Amino acid sequence: MVALKKPLLIGGLLAVAAVAGFFIYIEMAFPKVRCEAAKHLNAPEEFSDCFTCHSKATPVLAQDWKDSKHGALLVKCVVCHGQPDGKGSIPFAVKPSEKVICARCHEPAMNRMVAKFGELMNCDTCHPRHQNPMHRAAYEPISASGKTE
């Protein structure tokens, strides 16, 4: 009994060190925020709409969002993706979970689809999140001064 105590303790401590080491390694090797945005995100007084940077960093993606229904209706990046620093109220995810995030607003539609077609792989296949190719005309981007009379 007594003889077993020491190896158990050492083993336990080693396990703790291994777990801690693992997390420290992950933390150091893969910082959560590796882009320029980190600067902005850490300056609380600075205006930082994700779109401002992403229209330069990932212009196609940003423009797709802007032209989509979500863009026209101002459903902004953080609503689905959260904040990349993880300090926000919505968990950060590059690919948000459909069952959790999409369902918050679209659950009735998702249920309708399941009732009609059965359980599908994912919504994204037919409804690309950042695009709305079927009815794009209604939201066609116009130059801001294009329609003013």
Add this chain to the structure above:
Amino acid sequence: MMSLSRREFLKVTAAGIAVSVLAGPAMAGQQSDEADKWVKGVCRYCGTGCGVLVGVKGDKAVAIKGDPNNHNQGLLCLKGAMLIPVIYAEDRLLKPMIRKGGKGDKLTEVSWDEALNFAADRFKKVLAENGPKAIAYYGSGQALTEESYVANKMWKGGFKSNNVDGNPRLCMASAVAGYISTFGKDEPMGTYDDIDAATCFFIIGSNTSEAHPVLFQRIAKRKESSPNVKVIVADPRRTNTSRIADLHISFKPGTDLALMNGMAHVIVRDEMDDARFHGKYCNFMKGADAVTFEDYKKFLEDYTPEKVEAITGVSAATVVKAAKMFVESAPTISLWCMGINQRVQGVFANNLIHNLHLLTGLICKPGSTPLSLTGQPNACGGVRDVGALAHLLPGGRLVENEGHRKEIEELWKLPPGTIAPANGRHTIALYEGMASGDVKAVFIHCTNPAHTLPNLNKMTKGLQTAFVAMTECFKSAETVKYADVVFPAAFWCETEGVYGCTERRYALIEQAIKPSGEARPALDILMEFGKRVGVDPKLIPFANAADVWEEWRLMSAKSVYNFAGMTRARLKKESGLKWPCPTESHPGTNRRYVKGYDPLVPDNHPDPIFFYGKPNAKATIFLRPYVGPFEPADADYPFVLTTGRVIDHWHTATMTGTVPELQKAYPGAYVEVNPEDANKLKIANGDMVMLETRRDKMAFPARVTDTCMPGLVFTPFFDPKLLVNKLFHDAADPVSREPEYKICATKVYKV
């Protein structure tokens, strides 16, 4: 051996968990969707009144989603989707506080008993020494219906003081007066369902996209359904709302009365009016005098498209185009908000919108209706219907009407003559009265006037001298700085009560979780306070909010605001019901004044439409001349300053400011400057720009964008660090007493 190894094992596991917790990104207040149960409610923010489901795990709210059975069909806007962290914000007020030594002293935390007595003693003293006119209640369109009802009853029936007003005075008093003057009764006749039937949208003075996002989604969806659906947006700013517009009309700020009279001129000139409709259902009035259609035509001669172009800056062709679109693309729904209401001609502007519908007969039909949008979640149901304003009594009755006072005295079982015959003080008069010493004590409930009143430097003087007791949920609310007593109130789903939104829909917010800290439901606070001041307990014999609702529900049957069919049990079951709803089997009313829809129109009524609010059953088309704003731009102050909302924040940001994502998107106020003006003034994006008006001056970072038309600058009002309302004057509409927040003259220069 077992016991020892188990202990070691536990130690090791605990250490491991501690390490992983420290390293992991989890954060308190973050949403998760593993809820044990979902509790039905209504969103805390705007007047759209979206249904929500609050996910509860254990004793905590952990998630939110849209209610699929309410009008929003499961959708939420970004503020609504991030409502949960607000409940657990560090800024929450959790203990009663008082300023023992008076105004200069610090707020100290005390017991509930001490705080309630401290406030009640002062009110009692003021009542004894200065009478009922020296006390006041300043309520809110965010308070629950039950709270506003009880406060109104306590003040008007208990203290005999009609000094009951609130922030709806600053928000939709003009819409109320508009509906009452034109149709005889307040509240819209149409509902959101009309959006799905309309093929023409006339949106004026509303940035629906940012102020009512879920409603905008519904409009956009309708717009998307067919190229024949037309959207007209009339706004001196080209906001995101104009993204779906077929026609954006940028008129000089404050000239919209001329624009709408101009549209009426074209409609009459080109015989696009419905003579059979207005001949039968309308009368024409110039002020209080009855006139004829011929007089109206003559009146409109002053508003030919060319004359309108000279006033508004909108081309004559555009005026014609707008008028044609309004009629030819019918059914037409008009939507408006603060751009129309917060004006010195707010009531006139409202009348002119109704005119367009009455003239063309585009009213009381599917998709055709003038629908006033409301800014706050319970201004309609909680304040307008309850009559919690200085000139109103419950159910659309008026203080100055002897018959109405008698009815309420009977319903409240009060001795005849209890209710004072004169109107109380409206908001501006109330704060002026506080400054002059005529009003000595005020109870502020669920609102932040030190941030939202116009001409703040002047208006807050009263708050510095009068005794201020208030309920509040957040420490950082500006008004707390002036309060003598602060009662921490339960927030949103921590208590239960009814909200009534824009479309006459009443929905119950059910209690999902216990109040945080020592916070108590505001209804309890109000009644406990009232009893200690000396309100007869028989006047407020309510054990809970359901009791209050029961009294108000039964009372409503005696008015045209009949919702006697909305029992508490029914509200628990259904995701909102629209009044009139006289019986428990009635499904609610989609179209008021129409036979077959409105239960108040008898089945044997000779006409399909019956404007029963008016003694002669006719709605009024008013001859309202164009009058400009109170303070137009001039040589000294050459720019027009306007204010409004951004999508990420709501009102004074006491709630949205606690949500990291929303705060990050808009950390502070800014000023929008048109590139043309920016060029002239050599202003670049991010430069500090001074706005100087006749009241005050303030510097904002510039955002150079063509949202504003040249000559116009815009700044949002949410930022507590930059109280933009210091810049605005407090001139108000002579009828509705709603101040003109939307227009004042300013200098603009680079700092």
